[in-house]
Amino acid sequence: MEPSNDVALDIIITNVVSVFRTRCHLNLRTIGLEGTNVIYKPEVGKVLMKLRKPRITASIWSSGKIICTGATSEEEAKLGARRLARCLQKIGFKVRFSDFKVVNVLAVCSLPFQIRLIEFTKNNRPIASYEPEIHPAASYRIKNLRSTVQVFSTGNITVTGPNVQSVASAVEQIYPLLFECQKTLS
Amino acid sequence: MLSNANSLPKLYLSVIEDVIESIRELFSDEGVEERVLDNLRQLWESKVVQSKAVEGFIKGNNPSNFVLQLPANYSQSLHKPTVVIPAAQNMPSFSSKASSCGSVATFSLPAGITYPVQIPAGVTLQTASGHFYKVNVPVMVTRGAQHVLSHPAAVARSSALTQRPDPAPAASVCETPPTLQSADGPSPAASDSQTEFTLDGIEFSPQPVDPSAASPFTPPAQALRREQDTAADDALPDLQTTPDIKLETDFNFNQLLDITQLDGVADSSSDTEEDDDDDDLGLVGENEFLGMINAAEEEELEEEEDPLNSGDDVSEQDIPEIFDTENVIVCQYDKIHRSKNRWKFYLKDGVMCYGGKDYVFSKAVGEAEW
DSSP: OOGGGGOOOOEEEEEEEEEEEOSSOOOHHHHHHHSSSEEEETTTTEEEEEETTTTEEEEEETTSEEEEEEESSHHHHHHHHHHHHHHHHHHTOOOOBEEEEEEEEEEEEEOSSOBOHHHHHHHTTTTEEEOTTTOSSEEEEETTTTEEEEEOTTSEEEEEESSHHHHHHHHHHHHHHHHHTBOOOO | OHHHHHHHHHHHHHHHHHHHHHHHHHHHHHTOOHHHHHHHHHHHHHHHHHHTOSSSOOTTOOTTOEEEEEOGGGSGGGHHHHHHSOTTSOOOEEEEOOOTTSSOEEEEEOTTOOSOEEEOTTOEEEOTTSOEEEBOSOEEEEEOSSOSSOOGGGSOOOSSOOOOSSOOOOSSSSOOTTTOOOSSOOOOTHHHHHHOEEOTTOOBOOSOOOSSSSSOOOOHHHHOOBSSOOHHHHHOTTOOOOTTOOOOOOBOOTTOTTOOOOSGGGOOOOOTTTGGGGTOOSOOOOHHHHHHHHHHHHSOBOOSSBOBOSSTTTOOTTSOOOOOOOOEEEEEEEEEEEETTEEEEEEEEEEEEETTEEEEEEEEEEEEEO
16 A cells, blocks of 8 residues: 555755856855955865745856856746846846756655654665664665655654756655654554 | 043044154155145144144143243242152143242143142142142142042132033043133143142132132133032132132043043954954045946846846845945954854954944954854
């Protein structure tokens, strides 16, 4: 039986990471001095720029590569990235918004049951791996989806994948496996 | 902030002093006249006064200038008062002042004098602002608060007293002469600020001491600002206040008797409103970039895939940037720390211009949420 379709699981996307290029060299010092809400980190060679709306933080490199983190959806990520590029444009750089790509999506999900991790790992070798001395969660890698699920015994799981769709699929895929290994008191 | 306001004029003056002196030689080497240097100094001082960033800033301050005016009969025994001044001090420079009263000698205590200074009875004191006080009992002049001579009623009455209507908040006793509407030719009250001595427990007789009938007295009220000190008021219950004097009863006392240190550890340059202003040193828009910015705003930046429309879709002006405050802090930092959106600032050695006023600190701690 596949009970997964009957349950409405709340998958909450907590972080979407994206990158894009401005296709032009960026003077970090200028951005650090003139930009608003910026943190210049010369020791690392990047500038952090934070946006309030959407709430994102971007790491800006002088090569023009920008990594954007903190968004809660893919659309928001794109919007934030564009706003950011617009900021840089206002400072005076000839930015182009190119090669936008969402690279990582992190979501959490709370399952309504607890899980017997050892059993789960045994059942799903070698896809699942569990090393309690290193990390309290069992990790389950879905190769074709390029996603990873971390399973905690409490029933909480975190899913990371290249996009929202793969994350959703991963949850669907793993749910029955977890359901089997739940810690019911019977 | 009171204590800050007290020392700030002095600090700024000393800065001006230092700079002017140190460039004097350079100026002369370059062949620039002294006059230019003086001009510069005056310009500078006037700008400071204009900016109103500092309270009680008087040009040409002579620190600790304290003019003692002695009645004629004391001229012989002038040494008497000098004796009581601690021997360690230089003899006060004494200059005979040919005033209208004729037989009055004045001298001023040098800057380096350390208080307390004891003044015997019968001495007439004249502060630089022109207020006269006759001391009836031996007086101990201590380096007190802004209250130059503590008791308003101690002043001899004058015929044409002008009161300063509102108690200037300036901690400095020497209320800036411009604000003094003293009928007597206002000699700069500059010295008062630095004298800062209290004459407690003195019984001043209200008799007019001014030998010259013409010159009016201004009550020390004007020189004294004692807003919160009631104790001293109580000390002289029997001071006679002449009817035509409208005494200032609120004096800016400046509580220097129990100075609380408001900077350093106790500094609360809280940045709740400042938000990101700390980072904004006002270095915006240097000329080179203004042109670029303007140009960029007008163009649309087209690219192959997605054009970044100028302002339409991707404008970031949602956030009302309430930024154009002039509140700035210029300082050094010990540590600036951030956790998520909580910021902590450990700053040192700086000047804050807040609400148009300058505050100088050696240590400042702040917290903010972004």
